[in-house]
Amino acid sequence: MREHVRVRMYNVGFGDCFLLELPREQNTPFRVLVDCGAHKAGYPSEGWKPEVAVAQIIEDITEEGSDPTLDVVIATHRHQDHVSGFEAEAWRDVTVGEVWLPWTEDPKDKQAAVIRNRQSRLAHGLQLAFQQPGFNQRWSGVREGKTRIEALRALAANSLSNEAAMKTLHSGFRGNPVRRFLSTTNTKSIVAQGCENLTVHVLGPSRDPEVIRDMDPPAGQSYLRFGNGSGPAAGSAPDRPFARSFTLSPADYESVYEGGVSEEIKAAAVSMMRDDDLATAVSLDKAVNGTSLMLMFEFGEAFLLFPGDAQWGTWNAAMSDPDARELLARTTFYKVGHHGSHNATPVEFVEEVLPQDENVWGTATSVHPVGFWPEIPRKELLTELKKRSDRMVRSDKPGRSGNGVAVRSTIGVDFEVPC
Template sequence: MADPAPVKATIFAYQVGFGDCFLLRFDYDDASRRHILIDFGTTGLPENVAADFMLGVAKDIAAKCTERDGDRLDIVVATHRHADHISGFATKNGAGSGDVIAGLKPTVVLQPWTEAPEAPVDWEGPAGGDPVKAFAARKASLEGMHAMAKQAEDYVAAAKNLPHGLASELAFIGGDNIANRSAIDNLQSMSKERLFLFHGCALDLSATLPGVKIDVLGPPTLAQTDSIKKQKSSDKDEFWQFALRRFSDAAGSGNGSLLFPDAPRVLRSRLLTEQRWLAHRIDDANAEMMLGLVRSLDSQMNNTSLILLMRAGSKTLLFPGDAQLENWQYALQSELAPLLDDVDLYKVGHHGSRNATPRSMWKRFRKKNRKKTADRLTSVMSTKHGKHGSDDKHTEVPRRTLVAELDENSNLHSTEQLAADLPYDKIEIALD
């Protein structure tokens, strides 16, 4: 008996503010359905919503995954560990949004290879072509990530003593990197099958998701890309460009230390007039140092994002998480790059930031055009303006020029454009 064939894909793009939450449904020719939850998190809720908003989103996801007999949540994808992608998986005494998702008992959870819980800190990644299931030894890499997240937490706590503009940016970026241990632990335990993926790995989910081929374009392993190998060779304890030792050394003791940790803290009002300029400059230097370190951590974490390309019927769907240029560079030079030519749906990377939609990738999309043809590219973006970046520095997210390009050359769906009372945007794609 032949496997059922997918005939329609439906994407529910939830309005979670500054974050990502996509429920992907495949309808099959035998009337069965499959569901994939791709990320579930936020660091900036929509305006004027209740504190338990994410719990409501989780319940809606659960309702959609159990509408019919035989329906279920088949796959959970956590593209990377930033809070705006996983905070919704957090548990709370059995009644949190993450508890609702775990209660659906997904068949498999997919994460990047950098999240493998027992990988040694100096591991270069899987040597073979299969997704990783388990390791034999240490948990140092995961502990290293938690340690860096703790440092980010200390920085956020210290931000209240910094100049307002820098403090706001540090609090936002740092907050996205704070370890959400219950969410991470929940992802590790909600399914019996957990796969940790990397560029080009042989991912076969046909038993769970028949008729859908998933190619993993990123992240690459340290062994696959020369640029990362060169950086890694400078520090034997470095893991996926995370220089934990240098990060900690530069940051201080890990408890919010500043550039001048031994200097007495005094009120500026008690300083002589001619001394106050120095106090300002010391505080600014402390702020810039901490912000620079947190920005670096933020960037490297984005570059661990899964890049998943799904082919079903005649259509190709691309979900790249928050993958930035360094992650994309390897994929765009690989044997898998031609698969990007026929992308029909593009989940816009990193909420519309300027460095997550490389021009070299965008140029490959043959179905983008200014005419509203039947096969025109569809783009889907989850974002919230004003939460990240700077208009003055042209780093605002979403980037105005990118949004204009997406709007002009694709059928753009943005959660920012949804009415306040609409919980999600629903995009349907026929797969014939």
């Protein structure tokens, strides 16, 4: 029996797809797939499709003379970059024991239905609005207009219902798998069927509307430019309070205001003040993230934290609960939340809860550069995480990092976490 847990991070670009293999008495390992999706704006290469990753997964879970089998499939939340791979027809031939989803996906839960329907209507409405000719015209006079349009459309597309993928998760696969809809209220922990040494602790999402609505970290809890909330980090560029569209040199200012404000500047000002669509798209994206599963896999001495895209409300609730905080403090492997975004890994977790480098075996960030999201992953966050463990890798950075961390450029990264 192996003395380690293998974690494979597939290179899906801007998305998440992880395969856990845990040793057990049988010849085959206990296999758990956590998410399988990629954002269309951040595929790892031109011409790549999620079916490429699915084919590799199926090859990896197929034993000689047997059908492909997964003991558990987990979808942390319904964003495109976490579930789009489940659209592939190849899943029809995969036998699955259980499927775990957040409680907001429970078709029998009335509160969940209200949340899903509201999010779906808003996503479709935004997508239609962003396709209107007037939308492009509105931003045509703004220097960052094209980038803003691309970002808005990407946010809306990511939050669509992803019906084909969700249909697979709700009713697909072979083997008539058991479906579990998890929350911190109805399930604190699960002892896995078929792997009695594995306990999975559910740290989120909550059913409390205030918790899943509380998505933005307060000052000092986000890895933004102002690091600890006390001021700019040493050597950093000064913060710009306004977009470059409103930045004038002294000479330009004199020429513009000598004869009054030009109509062009007036139009740009009005356009930039009307940010309802941006605020709505961003809020929708955060709302879906607020329902994300946050799971801790406990197997022997290995504690593997998979927070999906959980944001401040879920993190704060976990760190405020003594039992959950104790689990977080035992983390030996951390799947970096939300692709390294500033709003998914609180400063408190990294600096006060996460163990020091001798105990953190590795961290993994599944990401791919996207032009209109230049701050993902946050460099400040990755710098702080690297202080805790030198075994920190990104799915888009082939190479080797630390003992036991092999990076295969066409697939991703293999971690072998001691247990």
